[in-house]
Every structure is written in structure tokens, then in C-alpha cells.
Amino acid sequence: MSESTPRRFAFPREGFTMLAPMQDITTFPFMQLLAKRGAPDLFVTEFLRVNATSQIDDSVAECAEKTLAATGSPLLVQLIGEDVPALVRIADAVLSRYAGSVAGIDINLGCPMPKIFRKNVGGGLLRDLPKVEEILSALRKICSDHGKLFTVKCRLGFDDTTPFPRLLEIIRENRADLVAVHGRTVRGLYRSPVDYAAIADAVKKSSCPVAANGEISSVAKARGVLAQTRCAGLMCGRHAVRNPWIFRQLREMFAGTPPHEIFVPKLGDVFDYIRELGNCVSEETVSEARVAARMKKFLNFIGTGVDAEGAFLHAVRRAESPTEIFRISEKFLLAGTLAETPFPPEPFPALCARPNCE
Numbered sequence: 001m002s003e004s005t006p007r008r009f010a011f012p013r014e015g016f017t018m019l020a021p022m023q024d025i026t027t028f029p030f031m032q033l034l035a036k037r038g039a040p041d042l043f044v045t046e047f048l049r050v051n052a053t054s055q056i057d058d059s060v061a062e063c064a065e066k067t068l069a070a071t072g073s074p075l076l077v078q079l080i081g082e083d084v085p086a087l088v089r090i091a092d093a094v095l096s097r098y099a100g101s102v103a104g105i106d107i108n109l110g111c112p113m114p115k116i117f118r119k120n121v122g123g124g125l126l127r128d129l130p131k132v133e134e135i136l137s138a139l140r141k142i143c144s145d146h147g148k149l150f151t152v153k154c155r156l157g158f159d160d161t162t163p164f165p166r167l168l169e170i171i172r173e174n175r176a177d178l179v180a181v182h183g184r185t186v187r188g189l190y191r192s193p194v195d196y197a198a199i200a201d202a203v204k205k206s207s208c209p210v211a212a213n214g215e216i217s218s219v220a221k222a223r224g225v226l227a228q229t230r231c232a233g234l235m236c237g238r239h240a241v242r243n244p245w246i247f248r249q250l251r252e253m254f255a256g257t258p259p260h261e262i263f264v265p266k267l268g269d270v271f272d273y274i275r276e277l278g279n280c281v282s283e284e285t286v287s288e289a290r291v292a293a294r295m296k297k298f299l300n301f302i303g304t305g306v307d308a309e310g311a312f313l314h315a316v317r318r319a320e321s322p323t324e325i326f327r328i329s330e331k332f333l334l335a336g337t338l339a340e341t342p343f344p345p346e347p348f349p350a351l352c353a354r355p356n357c358e
């Protein structure tokens with residue numbers, strides 16, 4: 001792929017939305033599918049693992065060109081690593097090669113997977129703030145050299161929130177353009193209560209816009225989080241998989257649309273979404289069983305909003321082919337008058353008990 005003409009990108013500093021990066025989910029086809037229902041203001045790629053020998057993964061960076069062209073929203077490339085020269089080398093390569101389409105570089109300071117944090121990267125870095133300082137300073141410089149955004153995605157700490165105040169100082173000292181705060185510690189994984197008070201503190205202490213992240217599940221929830229934190233933006237992950245209209249709804253909310261006029265998807269729309277997901281994860285060379293397994297990564301989130309008893313989830317988790325998934329979806333989303341039934345704005349809490357809903 002040839003180097004492209006450099007371009008500067010901006011994002012609204014107030015009232016913006018972002019799609020949270022999610023491994024194996026936030027691929028280009030998914031971003032495209034989401035954008036058809038209302039794109040966020042910014043996309044972030046799933047993380048690119050960086051070490052001394054790593055090279056740019058064209059499939060990730062190439063996603064930026066396609067995403068911008070197809071959705072109009074710029075994309076940040078997320079890196080994860082602790083080797084400063086390697087991070088700078090990869091950031092430099094991404095920003096040179098995709099200068100016309102990549103908005104900037106995001107650093108992951110939150111991944112809670114043991115195989116990641118044990119290597120002192122992602123969430124593991126929250127135990128080593130001097131290293132974080134080194135990384136942020138080096139990445140800020142290389143992003144500035146390219147005229148690009150430099151952003152941070154972090155959790156509140158590793159075991160507890162003790163490192164958070166110093167982390168915020170480091171982010172401020174290194175002039176990040178945006179910080180997305182997932183209001184949990186690394187130990188809190190994906191289920192502990194989200195500490196929105198800590199996000200409110202981050203808003204007060206930051207000189208850049210703060211995006212609140214963690215269980216922004218609906219417009220009603222977003223209003224509460226905005227009121228409590230005064231954050232400038234909202235980042236949604238799993239709830240955007242369940243409800244891909246969430247960015248359209250949040251945009252309408254930010255524009256002052258009265259609550260009763262905000263778009264409400266129907267179960268029939270959810271059926272169409274599942275059909276498109278089937279196409280999005282299909283490949284000629286991939287078996288039906290494998291396509292079904294890929295679809296289940298998304299259906300595990302979608303299913304938390306379909307029926308309170310979890311009968312849809314129970315059935316699709318056992319399906320062995322896309323045809324079977326579509327047949328089950330027809331039964332739960334189209335039969336009788338179901339297609340016209342509103343899709344519930346929130347997931348059913350009892351169905352979210354599994355870690356990550358994964």
C-alpha cells in the first residue's frame with residue numbers, strides 16, 4: 001500500500017461518541033455495518049500488539065482507509081506494548097503509511113487479560129507509572145511530528161484506584177488529545193460496578209476531552225453519566241454490539257431531540273442486523289460451523305436484549321450453522337407481530353451475568 005497524502009483530523013470536543021475497540025469484533029465489516037445505522041464520531045481499531053520484532057499489520061491499518069471512505073468517521077489505531085522504541089517505530093510507520101486516513105494513535109492502558117498484563121503491557125502498565133510516562137512522552141512526540149492525534153484509553157488502576165491521580169497527571173503533562181476512561185480497575189474485569197465518580201474526577205483534572213466508558217447502555221444511561229461526570233464524550237462497546245443504533249440515538253440526544261422522538265429500533269430491524277452480521281463474518285473458505293461460531297460472538301450481546309427468559313440466547317448458543325441461527329432469529333424476532341415490537345433499550349440484567357456476556 002502506498003503512502004497517502006497527510007491529512008489532519010479533528011473530532012467534536014463536546015458531545016462526541018466513540019466505538020470502543022474490541023478484539024475480533026471491531027473489524028472493518030462491523031464498523032461499516034454499524035455506520036449504516038449511525039456512525040460514531042471516532043472509531044478505534046482493536047489493539048495492535050507491538051514488540052521489538054513486530055511489523056505493521058496491514059489488515060488493521062488498511063481498515064482506516066476503508067473506514068474513513070465508507071463511514072466518514074476517522075479512526076485511531078490502538079497500540080499495546082511497553083517497548084518504547086518499538087512503539088515509536090510502529091506509530092511512525094502507521095502514521096507515514098496511512099497519513100491520509102489514520103487520525104492518530106491510541107495507547108492501551110487497560111487490557112485485563114492475564115496473558116497480556118503479565119507481560120507488563122495493557123492494564124499491566126498501571127503497575128509501572130514511570131514506564132507509562134516514558135511511553136506517553138515518546139508517543140506524544142511522534143504523533144505531534146506527524147500532526148496527528150495522540151489519545152489514551154485507560155482503566156483506573158490495577159488492583160485499586162491508587163495510581164489514578166498520578167496517571168491523570170501524566171496524561172495531562174504529555175498533552176494527550178483525548179482520554180477514554182473505562183471506570184473499572186484491571187481486577188474489576190468487565191463486571192465490577194463502574195466508578196463514574198472517578199470519571200468525573202478525571203474530567204475535572206484533565207486538560208483534554210474525556211470520554212466516559214463502561215456500561216453506557218442506552219440514552220437514559222448516557223444522560224445520567226453525562227450529568228454525573230460532565231464528560232465531553234461517550235465510548236460504547238458491548239452495548240453498541242447489542243444495539244447498533246446507539247450512536248444515532250446518542251447523536252439525537254446531543255442534538256436536543258425530545259426523548260419520545262429518539263429513534264427506537266424494532267425487533268424486525270434486529271433481524272436484518274443479524275442477517276447482515278452473517279454476511280459480515282462469512283468467507284467462501286470458512287465452514288458453516290466456523291461462521292456460526294463467529295456470529296455467536298455478536299449474538300451473545302444481542303441476545304441479552306431479545307427476551308427476558310434468555311430463550312433466544314439459549315437457542316442460538318446451540319446452533320451449528322448460520323441457517324439455524326436465522327431460523328431461530330425468525331422465530332424470536334419476526335413471527336406474528338414481533339417484527340413491529342420495539343427492541344428494549346436496555347439488556348435484561350439477569351442475562352448479563354456471564355463475564356463480558358462473551
Ligand SMILES: Cc1cc2nc3c(=O)[nH]c(=O)nc-3n(C[C@H](O)[C@H](O)[C@H](O)COP(=O)(O)O)c2cc1C
Pocket residue numbers: 020021022023025045046047078108110111153182190213214215216235236237238239356358
Ligand atoms: C470482546 C472484547 C474485546 C475487547 N478488546 C479491546 C481492545 O482491543 N482494546 C481495548 O482498549 N479495549 C478492549 N476491550 C474493552 C472495551 O473497549 C471497553 O473498554 C469495555 O468493554 C467497557 O465498555 P462497554 O461497557 O461499553 O463494553 C474489549 C472488550 C471486549 C468485551
